[in-house]
Amino acid sequence: MSLLEVKGLEVRYGGIRAVKGIDLAVDEGELVCLIGANGAGKSSSLRAISGLIGTPPGALRYAGRDLSGTRAFQRVRNGLVLVPEGRGVFPQLTVDENLAMGAYARTDGEIESDRERMFGLFARLKERRRQTSGTLSGGEQQMLAIARALMSRPKLLLLDEPSMGLAPIVVQKIFDVVREINAGGVTVLLVEQNARLALEIASRAYVMESGAITLSGRAADIAHDPKVVEAYLGGEAA
Amino acid sequence: MTETGFRGVLLHVCIAVAGSQPMQELPEAHLVEGAGIDGDRYATGKGHYSKLPRADRQVTLIEIETLEAIRRDHHIPIEPQETRRNLTTRGVPLNHLVGRRFRVGEVVLHGERLNVPCKYLDGLLGRELFGPLTNRSGLNCTIVTGGVIRPGDPIEPL
Numbered sequence: 001m002s003l004l005e006v007k008g009l010e011v012r013y014g015g016i017r018a019v020k021g022i023d024l025a026v027d028e029g030e031l032v033c034l035i036g037a038n039g040a041g042k043s044s045s046l047r048a049i050s051g052l053i054g055t056p057p058g059a060l061r062y063a064g065r066d067l068s069g070t071r072a073f074q075r076v077r078n079g080l081v082l083v084p085e086g087r088g089v090f091p092q093l094t095v096d097e098n099l100a101m102g103a104y105a106r107t108d109g110e111i112e113s114d115r116e117r118m119f120g121l122f123a124r125l126k127e128r129r130r131q132t133s134g135t136l137s138g139g140e141q142q143m144l145a146i147a148r149a150l151m152s153r154p155k156l157l158l159l160d161e162p163s164m165g166l167a168p169i170v171v172q173k174i175f176d177v178v179r180e181i182n183a184g185g186v187t188v189l190l191v192e193q194n195a196r197l198a199l200e201i202a203s204r205a206y207v208m209e210s211g212a213i214t215l216s217g218r219a220a221d222i223a224h225d226p227k228v229v230e231a232y233l234g235g236e237a238a
Numbered sequence: 239m240t241e242t243g244f245r246g247v248l249l250h251v252c253i254a255v256a257g258s259q260p261m262q263e264l265p266e267a268h269l270v271e272g273a274g275i276d277g278d279r280y281a282t283g284k285g286h287y288s289k290l291p292r293a294d295r296q297v298t299l300i301e302i303e304t305l306e307a308i309r310r311d312h313h314i315p316i317e318p319q320e321t322r323r324n325l326t327t328r329g330v331p332l333n334h335l336v337g338r339r340f341r342v343g344e345v346v347l348h349g350e351r352l353n354v355p356c357k358y359l360d361g362l363l364g365r366e367l368f369g370p371l372t373n374r375s376g377l378n379c380t381i382v383t384g385g386v387i388r389p390g391d392p393i394e395p396l
Contacts, residue, residue: 018311038331038374039307086373138336138352164373165352167337194334196243231329234243234394 001064003028003156003187004049004080009058011044011211018044020211021058026156026189031182033190033198033219035232036208042191043085045208046158049189050082051075062156077105079155083162085191087145091134095125098133098144102151111151118147121177139170146177156187163194175201195232199223207232246329246393248342249302250318253278257286258362261319269297269345271384275324286358293380294350298323300376301332308370316367322359323376330393332377339382343391346383353378 002025011019019041026032034042048056051072060067062080075081090098099118103111119126122143128136133144142162149157159178163171171194179201182188192198198219199205205222207215215222222228229235252261256279267275274281274296280288287295300323305316318326325342335349355371 013311014313016311016313018307037329038301038303038333039311161333161373164333165336169337193331197334230245232243234245 002026002061003030003063004189005059005061006045006049007059009045009048009056009060011041011048011053011056018211019048019056022208022211022213024206024213024216026187028155028187029182029185030204031179031188031190031202032204032206033192033202034206034208035192035195035198037231038193040208041211042193042208043160046082046160046189046191050080050158052082073105076152079153080158081149081152081154081156082158083145083149083160085160085164087138087141089133089136089141089144089148092132094132095129095136095144098148099125099151102148105152114151114153118150121150121180122147139166139174142166142170142174143177146174146181150181150186154186156189157181159188159190161191161193163192163197171197195228196223244330244393244395246327248325248387248389248391248393249328250326250389251275251387252319252324252326254285254322255279255282256284257288261322263319266386266388267324268386269381269384271381272296273381278324292378294378296381297325297347297379298353298376299325299327299330299332299347299379300353301330301374302326302328304371304374304376307374308367312370314365314367314370316363316365320363321376322362323353325387327393333373335377335395339396340393341396342393343387344383344385345381345387346396347379348382350378350380352376 004026006024008021010017010021036042047053099115124140162174190198202219205219206213251264251267253275254261269275279285280295300321308314339346339348353376355368355375360366360368
């Protein structure tokens with residue numbers, strides 16, 4: 001049984017279907033990517049899965065349960081957590097306070113040890129822990145957005161364009177951590193416009209174009225698909 | 239691991255002689271290393287933000303895919319010459335070119351920072367574009383190697 005099952009998901013803006021009835025599934029422990037051009041509907045799909053777009057047409061099942069009618073905060077409490085495009089950190093709160101917000105719904109006694117674990121993953125955050133997050137660099141904000149999500153102890157992490165706008169050396173660090181998170185048992189659904197990067201770290205992939213999924217399969221196979229190579233990988237074999 | 243693969247194309251080249259003046263589409267443009275585009279307001283110090291000079295305003299780019307999605311999903315028409323960006327591209331993941339060099343025809347650009355939308359454009363056009371352009375507002379670049387560019391020129395990573 002898949003951890004996440006999406007069937008016939010639609011996202012509409014006004015009368016227009018930006019996401020046109022997509023099907024996808026993510027099994028427990030997998031790192032799956034959803035790639036496509038700007039405006040293909042990737043972020044809209046993630047927002048719908050995380051509960052940020054009302055009750056969209058289609059069926060969403062997570063850990064065997066129907067998600068219809070559940071709100072975003074309830075999904076977070078059940079371990080389905082989004083790291084939004086553009087980071088979405090609370091700019092006037094410190095790093096420590098942002099991390100505390102990630103653990104807002106928790107009542108267990110391991111929050112402090114989890115925070116230390118985040119500082120182990122991202123040493124820069126420890127150095128900046130009392131700094132307001134709006135003053136952090138883009139890369140540091142991305143680290144904080146991921147760490148904040150991890151503070152809620154997700155089972156399924158939805159990552160929306162984590163490499164967006166970051167310098168190559170920071171991208172490397174972020175993706176090393178994404179791999180590490182997945183190796184530690186967290187299932188990951190990664191949305192990326194940077195197809196080469198996403199296909200390198202994912203086990204399976206979906207390709208999205210104009211609101212529809214046009215291709216899916218093993219990431220290694222997708223990376224050699226002639227249409228993908230031409231459209232997203234610069235015409236060279238990956 | 240962090241290489242970005244793509245092969246895109248330059249669709250439009252636009253300049254404005256001064257801040258808030260209409261942008262004009264050009265059949266070709268001369269990009270001057272370290273300065274900007276010949277005749278553009280940020281090369282001559284007449285731009286809306288020229289009082290806060292930054293090298294990363296030498297050239298600005300935006301994806302045609304963004305404009306198509308805004309038209310399709312939000313019913314807001316926006317033409318390349320209305321975006322206030324200089325170059326419109328197809329097939330180029332601009333959000334992933336910060337810190338990278340890439341070639342536009344014979345010119346080499348360096349991605350400096352993501353552009354962010356501003357209410358100035360909304361006021362100028364009378365359309366609410368701030369939200370739809372968030373995280374898709376394009377890329378600000380410096381010119382590493384100057385030269386002449388034309389619509390149709392290939393865009394490739396270096």
